[in-house]
Amino acid sequence: MERQTKLIRNLDWFTIILYIVMVFLGWLNIYAAVYDENHNSIFDISQRYGKQMIWILFAFILGIVIILTDSKFFTTFSFVIYGIVMASLIAVIYAGLEVNGSRSWIRIAGFQIQPTEFSKFATALAVANLMSRHNFRIMRFKSVLQLGLIVGIPILLILLQNDTGSALVFCSFLLVFYREGMHGSILLLFFCTVLLFIFTLLYSPMTVLLMIILGTLGSFLYYRHSRQELFTVILALSATFLFGIFLNWLFDLKKEYSNILLYSYAVICVVSIYFIYKNKMKHIIMLLLASWLCICSTITVDYVFDRLQPHQQKRINNLLGIDSDITGAGYNVHQSKIAIGSGGFSGKGFLEGTQTKFNFVPEQSTDFIYCTIGEEWGFLGSTTVILLFVILMIRIIKLAERQRSAFSRIYGYCVAAIFFFHVAVNIGMTIGMAPVIGIPLPFFSYGGSSLWAFTILLFIFLRLDANRLQVFR
Amino acid sequence: MNQKFVYRQSVIIGIIVVIALIYVIQLFNLQIIDDSYKFSAINNSQRVETEYPARGLIFDRNNRLLVYNQAAYDLQIIPRQMSAFDTTELITILGISKENLIREIRKAKRYSRYKSSTIVSQITDDKYAMLQEKLYKYPGFFIQTRTLRKYNTNHSGDVYGYIGEVGQGDLKDPYYSAGDYIGINGLEKTYENVLRGTKGKRILLVDNYNRIKGSYKDGEEDEPAEVGENLYTTLDIDLQEYAYKLMQNKKGGIIAIEPSTGEILLKVSAPGYDPNLMVGLQRTANYRKLQQDTTLPLFDRTVMGIYSPGSIFKTVMALVGMEEKVITQHTMFECHGGSYFNRQFMKCHYHESPLALRAAIEHSCNPYFVNVYRRLLENPKYNGVRDAYDIWRNYVASFGFGKKVSFEFLNEGNGFLPSQDYFDKKLKTKNWFYTYIMSLAIGQGEFSATLLQMANLVAILANNGHYITPHIVRPTDAEHAEKIDTNYLNINNQYFGIIADAMEDAVKSGTAKSAHSDSIVICGKTGTIQNNSGPDHSAFFAFAPKENPKIAILVYVENGVWGSRYAAPIAGLIIEKYLLGDIPTKKRYLEKSMLQANLINPTNEKNATSENNLTEE
Structure with missing residues (x-):
């Protein structure tokens, strides 16, 4: 009993509330994005917002389960978890369902699940485990090789699924390595x-x-x-x-x-x-x-x-998703910018968006959910969302820094880095500042797998953080 | 290791914050500074549909429907919203060639990528039904409903005019946009602003496939179309139809006016054309055929034709002479089959001699009126012939000659009432004598008039000296009503009685016996107009009944030889038809011979009825 109250007291409620707020905002915008006057019950399972409601409930349950799990479970079994997820990635390549040209879905007990999403927290666990070992030195060749292997395996498997966007997410680990002593010039070089x-x-x-x-x-x-x-x-x-x-x-x-x-x-x-x-x-x-x-x-x-020759320019532009050809490859970005741009200062109001509602923007409830926010809530709403993410990431970094255990700290940085990559690329592509690579906006994009994966990612860290006073490792 | 790199958290936070700031700046740029995205969004999701009002209907004086509307469907595109589609299916439905379709689409793209253009106009009902079902497959295509005209008569095209797509010039008026219909001729053009109504608009929300998702702001900013106002014409369509029949295979025109109101009861230009030819896809082809027809069916002879009035003008000479006191009704002149005037001979036909005014009108004596003209021009009251000519000219002008008498016929001619300057130039001297211009006295020579002006003259005679602006549409508002004036002539009314008596005699026993009616007192006057290029023209005008006249009519038959041969009997029949409602059996033979008379192709009179072999849509 005492242990439980301690646990509740040690949990970072600020982050949990932030999480709940964002999930709720996400659901509202999915509702707006697929809103249809004929189906306006929020629990309509045939509609995406109805399904998302169920995913959210599952996510909450998952969060509670993780909080109630002993934190030693995650440190001890991190490689086991990593192994299981990697196995599922291999399974997907052979038995996966093909959606939009990438073979990244697997059907488990009637649910379609995207193992790619879960590979992120699993890799984060493995990376934290490896890097927190006493004999790990980031400047040592052997250690770099081990690290490269752990990060490289999921990248390779995901690339085999033809899902380049998700593979690129692992670049975000560079930030973690940097925090743990990688030379700054490598990061700078990469960035530059x-x-x-x-x-x-x-x-x-x-x-x-x-x-x-x-x-x-x-x-x-x-x-x-x-x-x-x-x-x-x-x-x-x-x-x-x-x-x-x-x-x-x-x-x-x-x-x-x-x-x-x-x-x-x-x-x-x-x-x-x-x-x-x-x-x-x-x-x-x-x-x-x-x-x-x-x-x-x-x-x-x-x-x-x-x-350059026009066709060469076009190829590069298309790669970057620049809206030079607004009917072809640049269509998504162009429409997305129109949707966001038309929102103005305070937006058109909840459910009043015309661009997102009438399917001008593709993937509006998943990868391009930010358009709905931009159109209906305007500059105020879209900057608020950015601000929420910045607060979340800074909070996670601050929490990571207060860990006594290297494992927890490294894992925390992994969480922050993965969030950062997702947010930066997802929002960036909707406002035409990043190439269009289809990765979801955490907590906002429609989809059970991504919501659960981000929930697990965040809540494992919150669980580790709740234990920060006991663990020294 | 841990402590050494703690500062790096600030670098990482810095990166996060910088990226976030850049994004916020970009959002600020997109959402607040740059307006082009808002504009694009409106273009993307709104489609402004024009609602075309139904055009006003046209009725005759007894409220019988003459012109009404018929739905037509135009296939239109907005090129920007187009995407690749199955051309084969579309051309099968439409029944046009692929090249044609591609050409039209290309044309539409050239016109505007954002505005709609018509690809195929006036799709038939069954094609429309088929297309409506398949339309979702063709983004960017939609159907615009329009109204076309439909006519209850197969004649009187010149009265109604027709509608067609607006031309470049019309587009200066912001009301019109390319592809709209506008009145091109006749009443359709004169009363375009009344008939067209007011266009409405509907703002629709559409999705990326151009599918309609509902109305913008629940239709708050929509404007309903206002139906055009109906026109109530003064025409009697039965009379009009009868007149057309009588005029078949003849060239010329008939106008009848109700003298007390100035209302035009009938207006026939022969040969005319079927207004239904000017509707539908065949319009251009039909128009070209009509244009090439040597009988000039498109030429409105009643208001555009310029004719010499001939002997009917003698009534004006008599009135002016009496008003100017150069003659009285008892003044007599001699004439023995013609007279010499200063060595110029004026021909006449045989009649008693000498004769007074009444008999001179009855028998249409030419020299009598040349004498009257001589007295007018040599009137010592005035300073020479030229001044006297001006006095005479002003009188004639007060009858409505030399200028437009109506306001409703856009291509109405002025006729020609020459000025003294004109004769100065033509005769190359300012010292001219009456003999130089004496043919004017008998309504020939340089002087000419429209048939409407001649009909107006007979209305003046019927009214004893005034006329009301002839009009064909009953005014519905004050502005319109103001255009209809009562014009009084500066001639004593009692002289009109003398003219009426003379005209009564002309019908009873004079030149116009063929117009005689047993039951109605008709006052008429014939005219035979010399024609250098073929048989003379036949003219006749009359009003009836003598007391309280109900109809004043002018009939002009080109190449009708004598006024009494065609014009007078036709006028008599129309008057009886109008006032009695039917033709007395006694006159059936006359009616029949008038109907059968063929002055256009006199040689093959048997094929007379196959006048038009034009295709009708």
Whole structure:
């Protein structure tokens, strides 16, 4: 009895409430997305919102079961769980049902289940187990090999199912490795290559430039550990930029804002060289060089891209889901942007969306659920959802950091990283900022497997967290 | 290891926050700054359907339906919403060739990708039923219901006019959009604004397959179509039909006016055309055939034709002469089969001589009226012939000559009442004499008039000196009613009695005996108009009964040789038909001979009835 009250007291109720709120909001939006005047009972099993209601009830039960399970179960049996899930992934390749070109569904006791979703928490458990071992050193070849094997197996199996999107989710483990000591430059390299390539093609020069400058400033903070210096630089840059806009207006120069920003940044860099020499900041000069390298390369990417054959451009655009061809490959993103864009500041109101309701947006209750949110709840609603996720992720990171056990901490980071990847890519693709890879938005997208998988992922961590005072391992 | 990398949580949180911020900026951009997505959303999900109002109906004076509506279906597309479809099935249903379909779609795309264009117009009912079922397979296609005209008569096309798709010029009026129908001629055009009604619109919500999902805001912003107003014409359709029969195989025109109201009872331009030919898919083909017809069925002879009035104009000469006091009803002139005027001979036919005004009208004596004209132009009251001519001209103009008398016939001609300048130029001198222009006195020469103006003249005679603007539609509102004026002439009414007596004589015993009726006192006057390119034209006008006239009629038969040969008997028959309701048995033979007379193809009179071999839709 005492143990139980302790358990209840030690549970992180903030996260649980956040979870319940998000699941409830998710259900509301699924209801809105598939709303049909002929079927408006919320328990109508023939409709998706009716089914989702059942999935939610199951998820709650699952959560309670996990909370009631001894936390040692997860640490001890992490590899067993991993093994079982991997076996099911193999089973799917042979016995799975094919849906939308990918063979990732399996029928168990009348339910269609997607083992891919469960492979995430299973891999997280295995990774946490491996990395928390005393003899694990992230810089050691053997350890890297073991880690690569554990993460590589599910990636390979999922790729075999033809589900590239879900396979890419495992990239998020890089964040975990980084937290556990992987050299920062690897992460940076990874980020830079991916982002620079995509961003240059996807966004206006202004956005790309802003991102490069933000990145540089971030790195600046990383090297200098001085908020005061950072604020000075930001202030100086903003002032120069505003002055540039003023000059532009005064002399009617008709320069693009991106160019003004570029010039302002150049001015700041030149000025800062004086301070760099004075204070002997070698890192910073490298950083500045790197940022200018990025700027140059974006210009080159644009230049080269413009000179490619049209069909080559199209292929790249389609890969990235850029809405160049709004009836073909870019249709989804275009319609999704229309739906979100038409929401305005406060949205059209619950059940008032026209774009999502009338099937303009494909996969509206699953991968593109965020469109419904954007259309019906507007800027307010869509930023609120982003904010909720940011709070959840930061909360998980903070919880992870307070763990005495390395296992719990690493697992916590896995949870945060997986959420991050899902949220960033899912929302990103609906607003045209990320390539279209079909992965669900946690708690919001329709689907039992994904809801249960995310519930398990989160609740195992909450269970471990509830035990943080007893476990030292 | 643990403690060393604790700071990295801030880096990871930083990445999360930066990405979140970028997304929020993008959302701000999409949802608040950029309006184009809102516009796209409206385009995506709303379809504004135009509701076409039913066009107003047209009735005759006894409320008999003349023109009504018939549903027609147009297949339209919005190219942007199209996707690949099974062309074979569609062309089978529509019964058109694939090339045709592709061409039309291409044309529609060129016009607009967002606006609807008609692909196939006027689909038949059975095809429509079939198409309606299959339409869901063809996104972007939909059916627009329209109304077409249907006519209860196979004549009087010139009166009704017809409707057709709007032309480029009409599109300047924002009411119309491409493919709309508009009145092109006749009453359909004159009263377009009354007949067309007001278009309505329905805003529908459609899904990505263009399937209708309901109405926008429960129809709050929909506007219902308002049905066009009906036209109540003053025509007597029975009389009109009878007149058409009498005019078959003849060229010319008939107009009858109710003198007391100015209402046009009948208006026949012969040969006319069947208005039903101007409806449906065959319209263009039929129109071309009619256009090439040498008898000019599309030419409205009653208002567009410019004719010399001939002897019927002598009534005007007599009235002006009396008003100007250059003659009295007792003034006599000599004539022996014609007279010389300053060495120019004016021909006449044999009659007693000398004769006074009444007999001169009865026998239609030419020299008499040249004498009257001479006295008018050489009137010492005025400063020379040219001034006197202007005085005369003003009198003639007050009868409605030289200008449009109505407002309803858009292609109505003015006729021609020459000015003194005209003669100055034509005669190349300002010193001209009456002899130069004396043919004007007998309604020939340079002077010409429309048949409507001549009919209006006889209405003036019937009214003893005034006329009401002739009109064919009864006004329903004040604005319309204001256009119908009563015009008084500056001529003493008592002179009109003299003219009426003379015209009565003309029918009883003079030139117009063929118009005589046993039971009705008809006052008439014939006219035979010299024609240089064929037999002379035959004209006759009359009003009846003499006391309190109910009908004033003008009949003009091209190449009818004598006024008394065709025009007078036809007028007599129509008057009897109108006032008695039937033709007395005694006159049946006359009716028959009028019906059978063929002046267009006199040689093969037997094939007379096969006038039109046009295909009718």
